[in-house]
């Protein structure tokens with residue numbers, strides 16, 4: 001699972017700020033280390049698990065290589081900079097908690113998105129010692145059979161519930177949140193999820209995500225218009241927009257909804273007009289840092305491959321000529337890219353919201 005900018009949605013809207021380093025270079029604003037592409041689940045809205053053959057062919061970066069990258073990154077960001085650990089399913093990585101502890105000790109704020117499947121008592125204790133700041137668990141329905149259907153494996157719902165209880169018991173102070181995708185088959189369950197999180201003292205937030213083209217499928221402009229990829233796209237778009245209207249209402253009432261109102265309005269525009277360009281401002285992934293499971297370094301995955309943490313120093317790569325060229329392309333990128341709807345975005349979500357009314 002890959003959630004970008006887990007907490008960026010909580011900030012109220014404000015103009016995007018460029019934060020220059022002393023020598024005029026742009027500081028990273030968002031970082032995701034995708035420590036594995038492997039996953040034990042078979043989610044309908046993600047096909048990463050179909051890449052098992054490819055995963056085996058390309059050796060993943062090692063713990064020592066990730067540590068070296070973290071040390072390097074720390075030279076160009078402030079204390080408290082957030083690293084989002086993503087995947088695949090990060091909890092499958094054997095050395096994960098050693099790495100989280102290492103990064104926490106370096107001064108990073110560490111956040112993990114997980115499907116919760118592997119989270120047992122022993123792991124909860126390791127989490128407590130790791131300095132992890134936040135754990136965001138996927139849950140798309142309060143109906144066990146439906147969540148398990150989405151996730152392609154029986155028993156996942158029960159494991160999420162077990163994980164919430166274990167984290168509550170063993171990890172005081174950890175931010176435990178829920179992440180739910182707004183899809184065709186769970187439209188009636190989005191509002192109950194928001195209420196449930198709000199009423200449960202063990203949980204600190206719920207973050208909603210818009211349905212996207214499934215991970216690991218070839219880019220297809222009109223993926224939501226039929227065929228096997230549109231399974232999750234709300235067939236009744238007006239209903240989806242109404243559900244999101246209610247979320248906005250709850251958010252304004254102080255519910256623990258991690259998305260900003262602007263982001264939820266952007267979701268509405270997207271569900272109504274998915275084929276329209278959803279971003280009118282410049283993309284801010286010029287400040288992004290993405291490192292894939294095999295160590296490849298990108299600002300945005302759609303643009304230039306800049307190096308690899310197995311052989312390159314991450315900070316040097318981020319300020320290389322190649323990176324500066326990639327930044328120029330990103331600032332001028334006119335893709336009808338939906339990534340930013342769920343992703344790190346610092347500004348006002350200047351999407352085509354006026355088109356909704």
Ligand code: SF4
Pocket residue numbers: 001002039040041042043045046047048049087088089115151215
């Ligand atoms: S979305 Fe599902 S299959 Fe994909 S990485 Fe997350 S848990 Fe695994």
Ligand code: SF4
Pocket residue numbers: 279283284285300301302303329330331333334335337338339340
């Ligand atoms: S594809 Fe373009 S718009 Fe989308 S995140 Fe990358 S740079 Fe930004």
